[in-house]
Amino acid sequence: MQNYISEITGSDIIAFVLGTVPPLAFMVVFTLFAVWLERKVSAHMQDRLGPMRVGWHGSLQTLADFLKLLQKEDIVASATDKALFNIAPYLVFVGTFLAYAMLPFTSIYIGSNADVGIFFVLAVSGFVVAGLLMAGWGSNNKYSLYGAMRSAAQIVSYEIPTALIVLTMIMVYGSMSLNDISVQQAGFIWDWGIFGGALTGIAKFLIIPFMLIAFIILFISSLAETNRTPFDLPESESELVAGFSTEYSGVKFAMFFLAEFANMFLVSSILVVFFFGGYQSPIGYLGHLLGIDWLVPIEQTFWFIAKGLFFVFVQMWLRWTLPRVRVDQLMAICWKYLIPYAFFNLLIVGLILLI
């Protein structure tokens, strides 16, 4: 993408700046949409209507809310650590945004088709932890501190099963580039990662149950890493009021909000790339059928976003169904169950790949 723009404009700097625009635009639009979706999903699950007044079925409600948030007074309590307090929301946002650079929306547009791919995603998510810790400590509020500490412990712990599953996937696909991984799943639905991907012969059948286990572990970890119910302890409102974001208002609060929803899509799309074919269509492309080449990337974008949204919906579904686990149970799930299973899975998948 950058190469293409720099050829037109003749400047690398402009090319890089312009290259960041689509993910940013996507993030903002997606957040507006996802907040509305979350409200509607929760409302219909709870036998009520949700927002109905602003626009068609309240579709402009989040836009109105966002405008309201922008106008809010930016309250900074006098006892806060100003520098940390002010930087934290942006750091959290940047951490999430950077990871978007790696997402392969289509085969032709990727923010950065770096070979480190998923490795980069895992690395920059670390920013989020730092940001949350800074927010919690800088707020000088006990609830915030508890929220931040829980959050840091939770995200750091759940990075281990995530990393183990990612390692397994790198073994299966032989690549860290998310685009390469997607390309390997080209074809039809049985070519997707969860059905053994591009493997052939007996290995393809043997690996299916282990891919399923890997998917479940990665899905649980991703719920924990995005602080969604049943793992939303850092901001559990019935215990810690709002956790690390207790003291934030206005734009800074909106930043946390934006990052949280963007993160939901990010982890969903990682799941999609590993197990559900990335941007690949399950039923073949209309563009190929009709011989219109420019239709293919559009279809790919559609499939990528649709699959991502499906998992975002599943996350919402879980949130409005399940209660919240306790902090020690959260750690027990990670260390006693997920990590041993992930190790075991890694071993078996390695053996299968050897035959």
Place this chain on the structure above:
Amino acid sequence: MSLRTEEMVLNMGPQHPSTHGVLRLELVLEGEVVHDVKPHIGYLHRCFEKHAEAMTYPQVIPYTDRMDYLASMYNNFGYVEAIEKLMEIEIPERVEYIRVIMGELQRIASHMVALGTYGLDLGAFTPFLYLFRDREKILTLFEETCGARLLYNYMWVGGLSHDIHPDFVRKTKEFVDYFRPTIIELNELLTYNKIFIERTANIGICPAKEAINLGLTGPNLRGSGVKFDLRKNDPYSIYDRFDFEIPVGEGLVGTVGDCWDRYYVRILELEQSLRIIEQAIDQIPDGDVKSAVPRRVKPPKGHVYHRVEAPKGELGYFIISDGTVNPARVKVRAPSFVSLSAIGEIAKGYLIADVVAILGSLDIVLGEIDR
């Protein structure tokens, strides 16, 4: 070698999402572990007892509404029965039946809030709204009867403020038929949820002996496995005519007397209340609900302690009459008041999240604690 660290004091409240009102809990914490819980109350103190001394007896009834605002009917019930006991008024059968039906509907409504907010405390939002949807049906029944949805002032000394609506019997039966399946739905959604059980089983255990000593009553006491219900053990009104059971905590998923047991007893009580309503609704005799209302409520010199099984536990009124139209002393033994005083004993040594679970399982209403 253990590293000694300083304890941290966390003020949970007065404005906090899960203190069920304006309550401040002073938690002494080490990490996430709670070493001590000190409740601070009084933020909602409205001088009920001082007011009562300046009012005539019937004028006190609206004040009782505002104590446990989730079970106003039952607050009326206890108060008017105490006065009737003091004045030795015989009240018509029809009034007794309507009072029992209203009381049991109120118990269901109060338990719905208790169960729903308990789910909310543990992060399950949806059951709360399902229960509020169904509670709305009960409030509509009340509204049709007496015009109010929350604070009814419905029971008068010797009678009732209004007779029931002509459709009341039919609509109540419809509600009973409608509500039974939703209990099953609630059980599937919340009660037997693995995470919910993990959060509540073996948490906040209160053994039977200690529960009695701490003065726990109602579902909290029965959750500890004590088969004690004033409707059976110290019958008042016409409760001795109905066939119902007293559910007790059995430790199905944990230890007897844990949070889950207290929660589950409330679920089972919904069914028992439905049974009482079903039996009573067909037997309502004809009559005038105001025939026994005295023109002037002026009890003889004396004192009475009358207790009823309110949805939250034993609600007692201690009334001293000096022979005038104003009570000399009205002391309310509010069930939540005593339940909350027990939290210091029950919640020690658990985690912050468990304190929320324990507080929710005790089902307190601050309006009644602070009076």
Place this chain on the structure above:
Amino acid sequence: MKSPEEIFEILKAEFQDAVVEIDSELPVEPIIIVDPLAINKIAQFLRVNEDLQFDSLMNLSGVDDANGEKITEEDGTVTIKGGTFSVYYHLHSTTIDHKVVLRVITDKNKPEVESVDPVWKASTWHEREAYDMYGIIFLNHPDLRRILLPDDWDGYPLRKDYENPEYYDGMKVPY
């Protein structure tokens, strides 16, 4: 099951002078009047005695008996001198299922009652409330602080001779 009269006999035999009398004149229940400084021992006896087993304290309430001597000054102000406070204990036995009401009477100028907190933990907050509202001092209570009113509140509002303060913390009280 024992009637209040029988319970009175048992207590009289055990504690002699500390148990003053039984008052069964007034409706609805008879009351056993006991010594405020012996109430903790009597309570302990009531709880552990085989025949009584009063394991549950239903209610504990402070009462202003309003029996003081009214003195009208020359300028028309009325002051109340002397008089007594009472504390009523409503007990119930969950095992034997009988009830009894105890009353202690204490002097208004020196309202001191032994705490029954070691016997029934349910009394902790009830006693704090009686202290808060009447200023009755419960001796040996573990945590006798105001409970419903703010810590810096002056006076005891449920006393019959209580007068509303003009100001509290700079805020005008009557409105």
